Amino acid sequence: MSRSEVEKGAARVADHLLCDVSLPALVIHRQALEHNIRWMQAFVTGSGGELAPHGKTSMAPALFRRQMAQGAWAMTLATAVQTRTAYAAGVRRVLMANQLVGRPNMALIADLLDDPGFEFHCLVDHPDNVAALGAFFAERGQRLNVMIEYGVAGGRCGCRTEAQVMALAAAIRAQPALALTGIEGYEGVIHGAQAVTDIRAFAASLVRLALTLQRDGAFARDTPIITASGSAWYDLIAEAFAAEAASGRFLSVLRPGSYVAHDHGIYKTAQCCVLDRRSDLHEGLRPALEVWAQVQSLPEPGLAVVALGKRDVAYDAGLPVPLKRYREGDAADVGDDVSACTVTALMDQHGFMTVAPGIELRVGDIISFGTSHPCLTFDKWRTGCLVDEQLTVVEPFEIFF
Numbered sequence: 147m148s149r150s151e152v153e154k155g156a157a158r159v160a161d162h163l164l165c166d167v168s169l170p171a172l173v174i175h176r177q178a179l180e181h182n183i184r185w186m187q188a189f190v191t192g193s194g195g196e197l198a199p200h201g202k203t204s205m206a207p208a209l210f211r212r213q214m215a216q217g218a219w220a221m222t223l224a225t226a227v228q229t230r231t232a233y234a235a236g237v238r239r240v241l242m243a244n245q246l247v248g249r250p251n252m253a254l255i256a257d258l259l260d261d262p263g264f265e266f267h268c269l270v271d272h273p274d275n276v277a278a279l280g281a282f283f284a285e286r287g288q289r290l291n292v293m294i295e296y297g298v299a300g301g302r303c304g305c306r307t308e309a310q311v312m313a314l315a316a317a318i319r320a321q322p323a324l325a326l327t328g329i330e331g332y333e334g335v336i337h338g339a340q341a342v343t344d345i346r347a348f349a350a351s352l353v354r355l356a357l358t359l360q361r362d363g364a365f366a367r368d369t370p371i372i373t374a375s376g377s378a379w380y381d382l383i384a385e386a387f388a389a390e391a392a393s394g395r396f397l398s399v400l401r402p403g404s405y406v407a408h409d410h411g412i413y414k415t416a417q418c419c420v421l422d423r424r425s426d427l428h429e430g431l432r433p434a435l436e437v438w439a440q441v442q443s444l445p446e447p448g449l450a451v452v453a454l455g456k457r458d459v460a461y462d463a464g465l466p467v468p469l470k471r472y473r474e475g476d477a478a479d480v481g482d483d484v485s486a487c488t489v490t491a492l493m494d495q496h497g498f499m500t501v502a503p504g505i506e507l508r509v510g511d512i513i514s515f516g517t518s519h520p521c522l523t524f525d526k527w528r529t530g531c532l533v534d535e536q537l538t539v540v541e542p543f544e545i546f547f
Contacts, residue, residue, distance in 0.1 A: 153529045154458075156542065163438060163537040164512060165475045170439040170458045172523065172530040173514070174407065176540060178434035179212070179532070185431060186380075186405045187216045193384035193400075194391040198222045198241050198373070200403025203521045206530065207235030208543035209406055220265075222401040226251040229266070231546045233258050241373065242268040243330065243401060245275055245295075245303060252282045259288050267327055267371065269295040271304050273317045280321030292318060293328040293371060294359075296352055301335035311355055315364040326364055328371025328397075329356045333379050342423075345379050349386030356396060372396045377404035378416035381424055404520050407435035411464045411518020435520050437466065439497070440474070441511045450487075450507050452497040454515065458526055459497075464518035465489040468499060472512040479536045484513065 155171030163173065190197040196219035201210055210221055210232060220239035223229045229240050238261075246252060246268040258264050270276050270292045283290045294314055297304020305311045311329075318326045331352045333345045356372045359365060372390065375383040380402045391398035404413050408431040417430045439454035459466045466489050470481030486502035501507055517523045524530075524545055532541040 153527075155527060155531065156529050157531045157539045158542065159539055161531075161539040163531070163533060163539070164472055164477075167438075167531060167539065169512065170437055170454050172527040172545075173436045173438050174209075174530055174532045174543075175434050175436070176532050176534055178408070178432040179209070179406065182405055182408055182431050182434060183212055183216045185429070186402060187213075187218065189380075189427075190384065190400050191217065193398075194388050195384060195398035195400050196220075198239075198399050198401050199406060200224075200243065200376075200401050201232055201237075202228060203403035203406060204524045205231065205546045206524065206543050207231065207546070208532070208541065210235055210237055213406065219399065222403065226254040227547065230254055230258065233264065238263055239265040240267070241293075241330075241371075241399065241401065242266065243332070243373075245269050245271065246279065246290075247275060249282060252279065255290075256283065256286045256288055259290075265291070267291040267293055269293055269303070269330055270314065270318070271295040271297070273314065276314065276317045276321060276324065280323050282323075284321075284323040289323055289325050291325050291327040291366075293330045293373070294318075294326065296329060296331045296355060298336060298348060302332060304331065308351075308355060308358075312358070312362075315359055315362070319364065325366035326359075326370075327367050328365070328373060328399075329359065330371075331374040332376065333374055333383060334376035341379075342382065345382050346386060349374065349383055353386060353390055356390070360395065369394070369397050371399055373399035373401060375400040375402055377402040377413055378419075380405075381420050405431055407520040407524070408433045409435060409518050409520050410467045410469075410516025413518075413520070433516055435523060436469065436514045436516060437523065438512060438514050441507050441509055441513065442496075444507060444509060448501050450499045450501050452489075452499055452513060453495065454492075454497040454513075455495040456492045457494055458523075459492070459515065460517055460519045460522035460526075461492050462519055462522055465492060466497065466515035466517055469514045469516050471505075471507065472514070473508075474510045474512055481514065489515070 198220040200222040295304040387398035443451040468487040472481040
């Protein structure tokens with residue numbers, strides 16, 4: 147028996163969610179997925195930039211291939227191992243939006259760089275890392291593309307001052323095995339009541355730094371990369387980068403990831419804010435990701451226990467949201483609305499759901515749940531089901547770390 151045959155939620159082509167698939171299962175609706183991939187590609191292209199979707203959201207090569215086929219310039223990944231997974235799936239240009247540390251991880255990338263058709267860029271923010279990378283890739287007789295990460299106080303990685311950026315550029319220049327190819331930032335760590343203003347200011351400072359580095363001849367490519375953007379504030383980043391991208395001075399690259407599956411939680415809220423800021427965008431992203439599970443117990447009036455827990459669905463940014471109820475084995479592909487029900491708690495394998503008045507459930511009923519923060523739902527699965535509008539599996543797909 148192969149591993150794929152014993153994975154939770156495993157399915158075969160032509161299986162039906164209501165009668166053939168062992169639940170719980172991770173479900174992607176094909177129509178919404180394809181819409182989201184087209185929508186974001188059109189948005190970024192229309193903004194004058196390039197799209198490098200963050201693959202760590204899904205770690206699903208089947209989705210990577212769809213994103214690349216729609217016109218993505220590259221894939222973004224977070225680790226050397228993720229990069230190797232993407233390479234094995236046919237991706238030949240990667241932005242690793244992270245620092246490459248540790249000789250074993252450097253060796254993974256060096257092995258991939260033996261392929262002259264593979265293009266790779268990673269981030270640096272400290273002279274120690276610059277020195278380590280310079281020494282390692284000099285030993286290998288290779289040249290590594292690096293981008294300086296610029297961060298914010300209290301945020302994540304990245305140089306905290308413009309002076310640190312300039313000093314790091316000088317350190318990179320002193321390493322023959324390194325090539326400075328761009329500058330990177332991540333606005334998703336900026337929060338608070340003034341987030342929009344602060345993000346615009348951060349993006350402007352990123353552009354200003356890029357112009358300064360270019361003026362000083364720090365970049366090793368004629369059209370340096372300037373890149374930022376998660377899945378919440380991509381419109382503000384596109385706006386800030388647009389003028390420089392249009393001038394041909396820089397290659398503007400946006401890196402949203404969660405858009406591919408979207409959600410019923412934090413990114414749904416963020417998308418509403420994008421549409422409020424951009425009246426020219428008449429349609430937004432659609433939730434494509436759900437987790438399906440069955441009612442396993444009705445122990446008390448008004449309480450349903452569902453076979454869905456912390457091992458199956460993200461819970462860091464909100465609990466799963468009940469969407470529709472289906473009867474097991476039913477031929478119908480339109481479920482009953484149960485959005486008035488509420489998941490109140492999760493244990494490892496159990497979900498506690500308050501049943502709204504007027505809704506009658508049976509043991510064995512199938513519930514579709516929306517999620518919040520898709521990355522950490524994908525992370526709990528090794529296989530998923532891509533389904534059509536009739537809830538038939540059109541493609542089972544693998545998920546990696």
